[in-house]
Amino acid sequence: KxxxxxxxxxxxxxxxxxxxxxxxxxxxxxxxxxxxxxxxxxxxxxxxxxxxxxxxxxxxxxxxxxxxxxxxxxxxxxxxxxxxxxxxxxxxxxxxxxxxxxxxxxxxxxxxxxxxxxxxxxxxxxxxxxxxxxxxxxxxxxxANRHFMEYTGSLFRWTKVNGCYEIEAIRADGRVMIDLKSFATMNPGYPMDNAKPPNPLKQLDPIANKGKGCIFLCYGPPGTGKTLTAESVAEFLERPLWTIGVHELGTDLAKMEQQLVKILDIAFTWKAVLLLDEADIYFEKRTSDNTKRNAMTGIFLRHLEYYQGILFLTTNRVMSIDDAFRSRITMCFHYPKLIPEKRKEIWKNFIDGADLDLNADDFSKYELNGREIRNILHIAQTLAKGNNEGITKDHVIKVIRIAQEFQEDM
Structure with missing residues (x-):
């Protein structure tokens, strides 16, 4: 041998x-x-x-x-x-x-x-x-647990093309929710064969939970602070903010209800502040000639009845909301069109926040909302930087006039 x-x-x-x-x-x-x-x-x-x-x-x-x-x-x-x-x-x-x-x-x-x-x-x-x-x-x-944390770095977004996953790295600094169990629920198509979604219905069924949530309706013209209110509440409560819209829920009735149930369950589990932003299509008044829209409104009414968390709804078309929603809403907040004094405050906050050598009094007369003011200052800064100059009143006025011309053309 x-x-x-x-x-x-x-x-x-x-x-x-x-x-x-x-x-x-x-x-x-x-x-x-x-x-x-x-x-x-x-x-x-x-x-x-x-x-x-x-x-x-x-x-x-x-x-x-x-x-x-x-x-x-x-x-x-x-x-x-x-x-x-x-x-x-x-x-x-x-x-x-x-x-x-x-x-x-x-x-x-x-x-x-x-x-x-x-x-x-x-x-x-x-x-x-x-x-x-x-x-x-x-x-x-x-x-193994849920964590609400501050993150600095990249995230990897994948899309499936011809059976293969294409990976894209994007910058993702900010606050994040780490919850792999809920991630498996929301992303059952994630390329990990051993990720099985849990049952998302367990928190929503009991009749005893009816009406225990807080639902706030913020209504008014665009750029008046509706979304900022939800962000501020989440910041004050030190809770994650989850913003959802039509692109996440869709309009297919069966898929929309499944997605809504998952989102409400996970948001409640996270103790998150949930924001349904500009989603008027889901709570419009029901009419006899549009059965699909009536069904969507009914789905929302039924599930909001049992939601136990904090939910903000925002709209700039409050008159179109179905009457049945009023009994589900805990409190309504009206955001009127900005007056010069309020516009001046917004200009001052943005100017001070960016440490710019500008005077808010020079711009408060222009009829702009908060979102437009922020965008104008950002573009003016970019314009000045491109010319190797410090930002001045003239840069801001130039951008304001361009924005006004666009509004007139619209």
């Missing part, structure tokens, strides 16, 4: 002598050719780097495979790596599997340039280990 084993060892040394020499050079230079990936990426190997975000993650190789695919009528080889990682699916921590592809390339590449990097070939192994340990610890602390 020993002699047989010696024969096998000699055979393997002769058969794979060239491969071993190449692998020794790979280890020394930390570069690899496509044909040698199968030697460097073996089952159980610890790897790092998230191709999507370029941030460091940790996992172990579960399996590898070389495949050939037809792309634009041309055969292209790929090295497929299946990585086992730990994730949280809204119910508990468990293993899941992530697939990464390395497309065939010519010559040699540094491991750091590939979508999957083995720990042993990283340039700062110990530092990397410590970084990933800290990230993992933070993930463990945040994943």
């Amino acid at each position: 020993k002699s047989h084993l010696n024969h096998l060892i000699r055979f393997l040394k002769q058969e794979y002598n060239e491969t071993v020499e190449k692998q020794n050079k790979t280890i020394e230079k930390k570069t690899v050719s496509f044909d040698m990936l199968w030697v460097s990426y073996t089952k159980g190997l610890e790897v790092c780097k998230c191709e999507m975000s370029n941030q460091q993650i940790s996992g172990t190789i579960f399996s590898t495979e070389r495949v050939v695919k037809m792309i634009n009528f041309e055969k292209v080889s790929f090295f497929i790596i299946i990585i086992k990682v730990v994730d949280y699916d809204g119910h508990g921590f468990k293993h899941c599997y992530v697939e990464r592809k390395i497309r065939e390339f010519n010559g040699e590449k540094s491991f750091s340039d590939l979508s999957v990097v083995p720990f042993k070939f990283s340039e700062s192994h110990d530092f990397l280990k410590e970084t990933i340990y800290c990230i993992g610890k933070k993930f463990f602390e945040l994943a």
Whole structure:
């Protein structure tokens, strides 16, 4: 038996002598050719780097495979790596599997340039280990519970195109709600096979919960502070603000009701301030000639009856609201058209907030709402910066006149 084993060892040394020499050079230079990936990426190997975000993650190789695919009528080889990682699916921590592809390339590449990097070939192994340990610890602390936190960094938005997910990184500084269980409910199509949405109906059924919420209606012309009121209440109560509109709820009756139930349930769970902004279509007066709109209004009336959280509704068409909504509304706030004194206050707040050398008295005579004032100051600042100048009264007046010309043309 020993002699047989010696024969096998000699055979393997002769058969794979060239491969071993190449692998020794790979280890020394930390570069690899496509044909040698199968030697460097073996089952159980610890790897790092998230191709999507370029941030460091940790996992172990579960399996590898070389495949050939037809792309634009041309055969292209790929090295497929299946990585086992730990994730949280809204119910508990468990293993899941992530697939990464390395497309065939010519010559040699540094491991750091590939979508999957083995720990042993990283340039700062110990530092990397410590970084990933800290990230993992933070993930463990945040994943299993709900957290309302301040965030600085990027988020990754994905869209499905021809069966593939396209990832876009966008800046997302601000306050965020971390709740993976509710995320699974609202995004069942998220590309994680083990994310199962919980039952979203449990908080909304009991008759005992009827009428326990606070529903506020803010009505008045645009730019008078309706949305700002909801934002201020959320700020004062130190609660998350969730703004929803027609684009999130849609107008398909079945889908709209499902989405509304999910949103109301999650908002109540978060103790969030919910803002339904300019969504007059959902609570317009019912008429005999529009059954679909009547059904949408009925759906909203039924579910708002049992909502137990804080909800703000905003509209600039209060006369079109269905009479049945009045009994559901806890309190109404009227926002009249801005008078010069109020416009002056708004100008002053924006000017002081941006630390600008301007006088609010110079602009309060112009009939503008709060949103228009903010936009005008922003454009005037951009205009001055483009000319390498400090912002002046003339810059602001110029933008105001352009805005007025546009309103006249409308």
